[in-house]
Amino acid sequence: MSNIKSSNLGYPRIGENREWKRALERYWNGESTQEELIAKTDDIRLNNLKKQQEQGVDLIPVGDFSLYDHVLDTSATFGIVPERYDYNGGKVDIDTYFAIARGVDNAVASEMTKWFNTNYHYIVPELNGATPELVDNRALRFYNEAKEKLGIDGKPVLLGPITYVKLAKGYEESEFEAIVEKFVPLYVQILQELEEAGASWVQIDEPIFSTNVEEEVVALAEKVYAQFAEKAPNIQIIFQTYFEKIFHYERIVNLPVKAIGLDFVHGDSLNILKANGFPKDKVLAAGIVDGRNVWRANLEEKLTTLETIKQFVNEEQLIVQPSSSLLHVPVTKTLEKKIDPVILGGLSFADEKLFEIVTLTKGLQEGREAVQDVLTKATEELNSLQAEYRSNDEVRNAVAGLSKADADRDLPFAERIKLQDEKLQLPLLPTTTIGSLPQTPEVRRTRTKWRKGEITDAQYEAFVNGEIKRWIEIQEDLDIDVLVHGEFERNDMVEYFGEKLNGFSVTEYGWVQSYGSRCVKPPLIFGDVSWAGPMTVKESVYAQSLSDRFVKGMLTGPVTILNWSFVHDTTPRYEIMKQIALALQKEITALEEAGIKIIQVDEPALREGLPLDHAKWEEYLEESAYAFRLSNAKAENDTQIHTHMCYSNFEDIFECIDDLDADVISIETSRSHGNLVSTFEDNTYTKEIGLGVYDIHSPRIPSVDELKQNIDRALQTISPKQFWVNPDCGLKTRKEQETIDALRVMVQAAKDTREKLSAVPK
Numbered sequence: 001m002s003n004i005k006s007s008n009l010g011y012p013r014i015g016e017n018r019e020w021k022r023a024l025e026r027y028w029n030g031e032s033t034q035e036e037l038i039a040k041t042d043d044i045r046l047n048n049l050k051k052q053q054e055q056g057v058d059l060i061p062v063g064d065f066s067l068y069d070h071v072l073d074t075s076a077t078f079g080i081v082p083e084r085y086d087y088n089g090g091k092v093d094i095d096t097y098f099a100i101a102r103g104v105d106n107a108v109a110s111e112m113t114k115w116f117n118t119n120y121h122y123i124v125p126e127l128n129g130a131t132p133e134l135v136d137n138r139a140l141r142f143y144n145e146a147k148e149k150l151g152i153d154g155k156p157v158l159l160g161p162i163t164y165v166k167l168a169k170g171y172e173e174s175e176f177e178a179i180v181e182k183f184v185p186l187y188v189q190i191l192q193e194l195e196e197a198g199a200s201w202v203q204i205d206e207p208i209f210s211t212n213v214e215e216e217v218v219a220l221a222e223k224v225y226a227q228f229a230e231k232a233p234n235i236q237i238i239f240q241t242y243f244e245k246i247f248h249y250e251r252i253v254n255l256p257v258k259a260i261g262l263d264f265v266h267g268d269s270l271n272i273l274k275a276n277g278f279p280k281d282k283v284l285a286a287g288i289v290d291g292r293n294v295w296r297a298n299l300e301e302k303l304t305t306l307e308t309i310k311q312f313v314n315e316e317q318l319i320v321q322p323s324s325s326l327l328h329v330p331v332t333k334t335l336e337k338k339i340d341p342v343i344l345g346g347l348s349f350a351d352e353k354l355f356e357i358v359t360l361t362k363g364l365q366e367g368r369e370a371v372q373d374v375l376t377k378a379t380e381e382l383n384s385l386q387a388e389y390r391s392n393d394e395v396r397n398a399v400a401g402l403s404k405a406d407a408d409r410d411l412p413f414a415e416r417i418k419l420q421d422e423k424l425q426l427p428l429l430p431t432t433t434i435g436s437l438p439q440t441p442e443v444r445r446t447r448t449k450w451r452k453g454e455i456t457d458a459q460y461e462a463f464v465n466g467e468i469k470r471w472i473e474i475q476e477d478l479d480i481d482v483l484v485h486g487e488f489e490r491n492d493m494v495e496y497f498g499e500k501l502n503g504f505s506v507t508e509y510g511w512v513q514s515y516g517s518r519c520v521k522p523p524l525i526f527g528d529v530s531w532a533g534p535m536t537v538k539e540s541v542y543a544q545s546l547s548d549r550f551v552k553g554m555l556t557g558p559v560t561i562l563n564w565s566f567v568h569d570t571t572p573r574y575e576i577m578k579q580i581a582l583a584l585q586k587e588i589t590a591l592e593e594a595g596i597k598i599i600q601v602d603e604p605a606l607r608e609g610l611p612l613d614h615a616k617w618e619e620y621l622e623e624s625a626y627a628f629r630l631s632n633a634k635a636e637n638d639t640q641i642h643t644h645m646c647y648s649n650f651e652d653i654f655e656c657i658d659d660l661d662a663d664v665i666s667i668e669t670s671r672s673h674g675n676l677v678s679t680f681e682d683n684t685y686t687k688e689i690g691l692g693v694y695d696i697h698s699p700r701i702p703s704v705d706e707l708k709q710n711i712d713r714a715l716q717t718i719s720p721k722q723f724w725v726n727p728d729c730g731l732k733t734r735k736e737q738e739t740i741d742a743l744r745v746m747v748q749a750a751k752d753t754r755e756k757l758s759a760v761p762k
Helices: 019-028 034-055 070-077 094-102 138-150 161-167 173-197 215-231 269-276 299-310 341-345 350-366 368-387 393-400 413-424 441-451 457-478 495-500 537-545 558-563 573-593 614-632 650-659 677-682 704-715 736-756
Strands: 112-114 121-123 155-159 201-205 236-240 259-263 283-289 318-322 502-505 512-515 518-520 524-530 553-556 598-602 640-645 664-667 688-691
Touching (some): 019 034, 034 350, 070 094, 070 121, 070 161, 138 173, 155 173, 161 173, 161 215, 173 215, 236 283, 259 269, 259 318, 299 368, 318 350, 341 368, 350 368, 393 524, 393 573, 441 457, 457 537, 457 736, 495 553, 537 553, 537 573, 553 573, 558 573, 558 614, 573 598, 573 614, 598 614, 614 650, 704 736
Parallel strands (some): 155 201, 201 236, 236 259, 283 318, 553 598, 598 640, 640 664, 664 688
Antiparallel strands (some): 112 121, 502 524, 512 518
């Protein structure tokens, strides 16, 4: 019998119809009990396992399921709870768990940031002198559950100690090794208890080794995993990496573990394998099917690649798996009924990717002839898909003819801002919001009715206009300086534009988790992108007609549209980015012609797209900044261009932020509790900026004093003449009353600070 096995690294949590999201939100809203939440999520988790079992996956992950975030799960496993929460040791209860993620009245939420270069957000662990202890062996619980209820000998999944501590905060770099060592005996205990329960394989995720880690970190891994091998000798550990090639290849593949998991989709792992070989005593877990995109694999090519990989392992010591957890793709394409059948044939969501994995495994075990029918059908569908690719020579020629100067505005910022100040006449510390306002159940229900044809276009437009009018009045009553129309017509900040631009398609059920219960539905880019006509003008003009205050036009930028879409690889990504930029350039012109003088072009995904390999940073940042500037290049000098960015390590891209040449940038910072301000202490920034003063991802209402402190901290480094006061992100997911209450606090904090600074002219 062949030793080659099929495996999965992780399965989407959300359910085919987002049942997981609804269960969480019902509990948070007080509409269900804790027991009902647990029962519902247990059903979802077991169904996820059963589907993988029925597909014939050999190594099925257990413990990858979460009620919020797998990094937070790791913190809860070891009792890592910040001191501001009411926690007295022992297993972390569900309400404390959610409080860390979402905040409560007397304690702000923990910081949230992007998981490597994805749009998934994790809750940053706060170590701050904590003494970890094993308070809940959740890996053991989920292993036993799968075994007892479904007869599955699962593969427990753990976030590795080195990656976990690297992602944490609250310690000095010199303390890193000592802190990791605190966790080692606890991991050993987990492994020993799994060993006693009969587990044979354990997947330990260490994606930090797909980044440019220092040699000292590799040396620490050698020490840590040697202890695991000594103390739990019968457990077969898969040291799992993903998202890029591994650095320090020869040392990592020789760690004292049974298997090494490599990503053969992203990075250059195949050439590294060919150049360096692979240890004969180890299993190679080959991530061969893309776990982060939705386009079906070319199974003929993938099988050829696997046959090449097989030459470098001993006695068929090979595992076939996705390149990463399938957390980053939708659950199944079987629910899609409206999309072009040819495009549907070219899609592969989580369930379909598992079928691809099992097919490839069988092809390696039994030979190509055993799966030839599947390979032939896959090739036919890929050929049909390629024939449907929507090329546009006019767009391609426009991109080919671009020069560096084509992305420059007429005047430099120092001259533009004088014209803008004269035009806008805003007060010191102007207040605004980021863009979206609460999308109530009524807003979502009405949009659904419109999509189903239950109400007319005119009825839907009247409803949207009613919401815009109501919220313009609310914003004026709150005395916000620069208003927004609220984006009530938009389902999502990227999907909306995917529905309006040429070159895109959209799905009905292609949801993926972004953070907590927040799910997004990335559009598909399957063609050259071009402007089909005004996308945002009608609503912006209507909103502006209702107020004497300026109303921002709201667009999503080219980098974010690209990074938050599922992009087919026919056209190079940077070329598509420029195509999107040229389309947005036309939309900005249309907004200006309609009288809109402040236009926000959001780029929340710019930092998350930064490659894990530092050698690729320069090209990415240059291309991203160019595309953003290209979007705005034809804007009039007295039109103020804003942009917004989400949770990120901004010190890595500070020069790029400046290179964007946006007149005003707002940055999501509240969960970092002011830490980002240090970036501006170390760097000179001359343009205008808003550092988000309160966290919109938490339902808690901040106090005026709290926000004044946040403003004062920023003003120690940033001139009041540069500073804007705003929430840290859009308000779409918040409830209406909590939004109004928080904005009232924000405006009051700005007014109090403005009064204190009244001697400083704008």
